[in-house]
Amino acid sequence: MADVTLIVDGKKLTVPAGTLLIEACKSTGIEVPSFCYYPGLSLQGACRMCLVEVEKMPKLQTACTTPVAEGMVVTTESDKIKQARKSMLELLLANHPLDCPVCDAGGECELQDMTFKYGAAESKFMDMKNHRDEQQWSPVVYFDRPRCILCYRCIRVCGEGMDVWALGIQNRGSSAIIAPNKQDHLECEECGMCIDICPVGALTSGAYRYKTRPWEMKHTGTVCTHCADGCKTTLGARRADTGMQIVRGDNRDKSGINGDFLCVKGRYAFDFAHSDCRLKQPLVKRDGKLVPTTWEQAFELIASRFKQVLTTDGPAAIGIIGSNHTSNEENYLLQKFARLALGTNNIDHHRTADFPAFASALAGKAEATASMRDVHNAAAILLIGNNPTEQHPLLAWQIRTNVRLHHSKLYVVNSYPIKLRRQAASFAQIAPGSEGGFAQFIAGSDAAADSIVSPKLSREALAALRDALKQETSLVIIFGSELRGNDVKALVDFGLARSAKFICLGDYSNSRGAADMGLYPDMLPGYGPVASATTFHTDWLDEIPATSGMNLLQMMDAAKEGKLKALYVVGSNPIARYNIDPFALSKSFVIVQDMFLTETAKIADVVLPVANAYEKAGTVTSTCGDVQILKKAGDFAGVRTDFECIVRIAATMGYDVRKLVPFGGEGTRADMGQSRGAQSGEADRHAVWLSEHNLEPKMSPFDPSAMLDEIQRLVPAYDISRLSLLSGQDVHTQLVQITGATGLGHPELVLPANDTLFTSGTLGRFSATLNTVMERYSSPVEPEMVAGYDPAARQGP
Amino acid sequence: MKFSDQLEQRFAAMVTHYPTKRSVLVPMLLYIQDELGALNDEAIHEIAERTELSELEVRNVISYYSMLRTHPIGKYNLQVCTNVSCLLRGGEEILEHCQKKLGVGNKQTTADGLFHMEEVECIGACSWAPALMLNYEFHENLTPQKIDELIDGIRKKEHQ
Numbered sequence: 001m002a003d004v005t006l007i008v009d010g011k012k013l014t015v016p017a018g019t020l021l022i023e024a025c026k027s028t029g030i031e032v033p034s035f036c037y038y039p040g041l042s043l044q045g046a047c048r049m050c051l052v053e054v055e056k057m058p059k060l061q062t063a064c065t066t067p068v069a070e071g072m073v074v075t076t077e078s079d080k081i082k083q084a085r086k087s088m089l090e091l092l093l094a095n096h097p098l099d100c101p102v103c104d105a106g107g108e109c110e111l112q113d114m115t116f117k118y119g120a121a122e123s124k125f126m127d128m129k130n131h132r133d134e135q136q137w138s139p140v141v142y143f144d145r146p147r148c149i150l151c152y153r154c155i156r157v158c159g160e161g162m163d164v165w166a167l168g169i170q171n172r173g174s175s176a177i178i179a180p181n182k183q184d185h186l187e188c189e190e191c192g193m194c195i196d197i198c199p200v201g202a203l204t205s206g207a208y209r210y211k212t213r214p215w216e217m218k219h220t221g222t223v224c225t226h227c228a229d230g231c232k233t234t235l236g237a238r239r240a241d242t243g244m245q246i247v248r249g250d251n252r253d254k255s256g257i258n259g260d261f262l263c264v265k266g267r268y269a270f271d272f273a274h275s276d277c278r279l280k281q282p283l284v285k286r287d288g289k290l291v292p293t294t295w296e297q298a299f300e301l302i303a304s305r306f307k308q309v310l311t312t313d314g315p316a317a318i319g320i321i322g323s324n325h326t327s328n329e330e331n332y333l334l335q336k337f338a339r340l341a342l343g344t345n346n347i348d349h350h351r352t353a354d355f356p357a358f359a360s361a362l363a364g365k366a367e368a369t370a371s372m373r374d375v376h377n378a379a380a381i382l383l384i385g386n387n388p389t390e391q392h393p394l395l396a397w398q399i400r401t402n403v404r405l406h407h408s409k410l411y412v413v414n415s416y417p418i419k420l421r422r423q424a425a426s427f428a429q430i431a432p433g434s435e436g437g438f439a440q441f442i443a444g445s446d447a448a449a450d451s452i453v454s455p456k457l458s459r460e461a462l463a464a465l466r467d468a469l470k471q472e473t474s475l476v477i478i479f480g481s482e483l484r485g486n487d488v489k490a491l492v493d494f495g496l497a498r499s500a501k502f503i504c505l506g507d508y509s510n511s512r513g514a515a516d517m518g519l520y521p522d523m524l525p526g527y528g529p530v531a532s533a534t535t536f537h538t539d540w541l542d543e544i545p546a547t548s549g550m551n552l553l554q555m556m557d558a559a560k561e562g563k564l565k566a567l568y569v570v571g572s573n574p575i576a577r578y579n580i581d582p583f584a585l586s587k588s589f590v591i592v593q594d595m596f597l598t599e600t601a602k603i604a605d606v607v608l609p610v611a612n613a614y615e616k617a618g619t620v621t622s623t624c625g626d627v628q629i630l631k632k633a634g635d636f637a638g639v640r641t642d643f644e645c646i647v648r649i650a651a652t653m654g655y656d657v658r659k660l661v662p663f664g665g666e667g668t669r670a671d672m673g674q675s676r677g678a679q680s681g682e683a684d685r686h687a688v689w690l691s692e693h694n695l696e697p698k699m700s701p702f703d704p705s706a707m708l709d710e711i712q713r714l715v716p717a718y719d720i721s722r723l724s725l726l727s728g729q730d731v732h733t734q735l736v737q738i739t740g741a742t743g744l745g746h747p748e749l750v751l752p753a754n755d756t757l758f759t760s761g762t763l764g765r766f767s768a769t770l771n772t773v774m775e776r777y778s779s780p781v782e783p784e785m786v787a788g789y790d791p792a793a794r795q796g797p
Numbered sequence: 798m799k800f801s802d803q804l805e806q807r808f809a810a811m812v813t814h815y816p817t818k819r820s821v822l823v824p825m826l827l828y829i830q831d832e833l834g835a836l837n838d839e840a841i842h843e844i845a846e847r848t849e850l851s852e853l854e855v856r857n858v859i860s861y862y863s864m865l866r867t868h869p870i871g872k873y874n875l876q877v878c879t880n881v882s883c884l885l886r887g888g889e890e891i892l893e894h895c896q897k898k899l900g901v902g903n904k905q906t907t908a909d910g911l912f913h914m915e916e917v918e919c920i921g922a923c924s925w926a927p928a929l930m931l932n933y934e935f936h937e938n939l940t941p942q943k944i945d946e947l948i949d950g951i952r953k954k955e956h957q
């Protein structure tokens with residue numbers, strides 16, 4: 001669009017035509033006060049705070065609804081404007097209870113800030129204030145009408161942003177009130193976006209309200225540890241008996257891929273971290289019972305059993321199962337420990353997507369994967385399978401936002417009428433289970449059509465859809481775990497021919513990292529086959545066992561036959577996930593690292609209580625391949641990181657940990673203080689100070705940044721900007737395979753997590769907040785109000 | 798839910814008058830209220846479906862207009878104007894008189910369910926102020942005597 005030149009407060013500026021005056025001012029550093037205006041949402045013009053003077057216009061104008069015009073001369077602060085704003089504030093405060101001293105928003109309130117600035121503290125009203133009692137609308141949403149300033153942000157973000165439309169406005173004038181969709185309560189996605197966006201403390205969250213004051217928390221920007229989308233979140237932690245306890249999650253600074261978006265899990269389900277069920281001490285099995293022990297004894301026991309098995313039965317008798325929640329550094333370290341210290345390739349994890357097939361189909365093609373940011377801007381999107389509203393809430397948000405703001409063309413192909421069909425330009429309801437067939441069909445296999453057509457999709461419509469897709473030149477193709485093996489290959493071939501970019505959807509916060517870091521029996525980090533010559537072979541002095549190891553299910557079978565003498569499970573619960581008879585593991589020595597006594601931990605011989613992603617440093621990779629840094633937000637007395645546990649086990653076995661973790665470099669030494677005893681906080685404080693200043697000590701074998709050095713050096717595609725990473729940005733990695741071997745994936749091993757919007761595997765089970773929400777929705781919800789919850793979509797993929 | 802044949806016909810004709818379905822919402826709400834006495838949950842559900850709106854949106858509209866209601870009121874609704882013209886010509890006294898006569902306050906219904914009373918803004922009858930509306934019927938140039946006659950007349954008729 002053509003540019004327009006105007007003058008604001010004497011400054012000349014040039015902006016594209018159509019820009020709103022408020023945005024034009026912002027671009028030159030002038031902040032026009034606003035309540036109802038919110039970038040990305042429809043215009044409201046309700047609060048009149050943004051009034052400015054425009055020359056030749058008789059009245060004050062609302063900067064939030066006025067587009068710039070050529071030659072406009074604007075004044076944003078004058079006595080007249082000040083008076084107008086002050087009067088608006090007096091009106092807003094007319095019925096306001098002025099309970100700032102106890103309000104959740106106190107200190108972070110836009111109304112407070114404005115009142116402070118314009119000095120509308122005294123009131124000329126003598127009338128009684130309209131009062132209404134606070135209402136609880138859902139387990140997590142509370143509403144306090146007297147504090148509301150009727151900016152309509154909540155209504156708009158719920159409707160336009162979330163596509164839930166659960167909030168409305170009732171009555172009018174000074175008795176107007178925000179109303180929930182079920183008269184006295186809400187039935188919605190419980191995302192808390194309305195609470196977050198509320199400029200005052202009218203909407204408050206059940207998880208946080210009246211718990212603390214904003215300035216009493218320590219705020220840490222890190223990454224959500226629930227689904228695989230990698231939302232940035234700022235966690236507010238407060239001192240508690242068990243350590244620093246996280247009490248709030250939001251992303252108000254709009255940093256990161258997700259802007260201000262968080263779903264119900266990111267926003268509230270951090271409370272698993274202070275669940276009463278958390279393990280605080282290492283446990284060992286004595287006389288059939290798990291009893292507390294010391295860390296030293298636990299490590300001794302594990303090391304001696306590993307050594308014993310190695311001498312009597314050899315490395316093939318040990319199996320390792322990694323996690324989808326631990327950091328990249330931990331995953332990398334775990335497989336390195338397995339391959340070098342134990343000498344086995346028997347390592348696997350709960351696979352939730354066929355990343356190996358995806359990597360091999362891409363065959364090293366550069367720029368072929370899309371980041372979460374691309375989804376926000378792509379001109380056209382093809383979504384095959386999955387139900388992002390439930391399983392990838394951020395992805396769904398990005399898609400909706402793109403369609404709403406940039407009119408992206410969305411094609412949805414699914415066997416269920418998923419909620420995103422409402423944004424779709426084209427929705428094809430294919431026969432159940434025919435997602436793979438669909439990939440084959442668009443890649444040219446006409447024979448596949450038979451299996452795809454359904455009562456809701458004719459053969460002609462299917463053919464027309466393929467023709468339309470063939471015309472798309474800048475497509476982002478997103479596919480769920482329904483697509484595996486050859487189907488992924490077919491889809492990727494179809495897309496690459498049209499320079500499309502791809503996203504392969506896995507579940508859990510670091511499933512992509514687990515895959516990239518080589519938690520596979522037959523692949524090294526970067527999906528290189530164990531048998532072929534890779535840089536790892538050179539770098540690790542060829543100590544990698546040459547033959548592929550057992551996968552997860554093979555390990556379980558071996559255990560049943562008594563051939564697996566030891567099983568080391570890090571942050572995983574295979575017994576429950578794969579529905580394995582716990583008895584199968586009775587002949588193996590089982591070590592489990594977990595936060596909770598899961599089904600698998602219950603049958604273990606040693607259980608080590610570990611920290612979660614909110615309590616450690618490291619990096620994680622989202623399902624799109626966006627790498628982000630984890631920062632320690634909370635802590636929990638008694639636990640250690642998985643990283644430390646692995647290193648300590650190796651060290652106790654007598655293995656040179658320097659071979660595992662390249663710490664220290666050329667003689668770097670420093671006294672970081674004590675890590676235990678009365679002064680135990682000292683090391684932590686040093687580390688906190690260093691990390692606050694984005695410095696990496698790398699002086700201890702427990703420092704994941706030393707591991708990251710090696711990852712960046714050896715794992716293809718991870719050679720990304722360390723600076724961007726450290727400053728908290730998401731950095732996209734391309735999926736590049738070391739050698740283009742094909743057919744490495746094991747489609748049959750892919751087991752989707754099937755989490756819904758309100759579940760999150762083990763983490764969700766121990767989140768009290770998520771449980772109250774789940775209970776609330778265990779009764780059927782009327783589908784027409786919240787389309788995301790129609791029963792058909794519920795059972796979705 | 799089905800409405801009376803007459804209302805159904807009216808609806809069918811009305812939807813064709815507007816470019817979007819939601820436009821028939823306000824007139825339909827009024828007609829349904831006349832037929833049912835109030836807009837109950839069932840009616841709200843029905844009209845939401847027919848206009849392709851959510852029930853919440855329908856409730857938003859209902860709550861906006863004071864003449865729309867979700868709970869039944871007395872059979873005869875006395876809407877007494879106290880806006881400027883009426884005020885100048887004794888509207889407040891008329892209001893007070895009505896309240897005394899009926900023994901109910903603003904927005905209340907008499908125990909026998911016959912009368913409902915409310916204070917309203919200008920009803921467009923300023924030239925004949927003070928004025929009131931009895932359901933859809935105007936009564937003008939009011940005096941306390943006229944009010945008595947009106948109310949007594951209705952009582953008599955209803956108690957026969």
Ligand code: SF4
Binds near residue numbers: 157188
């Ligand atoms: S869906 Fe989200 S924004 Fe809408 S009412 Fe529920 S919590 Fe608020």
Ligand code: SF4
Binds near residue numbers: 147154198202
């Ligand atoms: S509840 Fe908050 S966001 Fe919603 S209208 Fe009131 S002040 Fe605005």
Ligand code: SF4
Binds near residue numbers: 265266267393
């Ligand atoms: S969308 Fe995923 S990453 Fe984002 S807050 Fe929700 S669970 Fe966390």
Ligand code: FES
Binds near residue numbers: 049050062
């Ligand atoms: S910000 Fe412009 S009217 Fe509210």
Ligand code: FES
Binds near residue numbers: 880
């Ligand atoms: S002021 Fe009463 S009818 Fe106009």
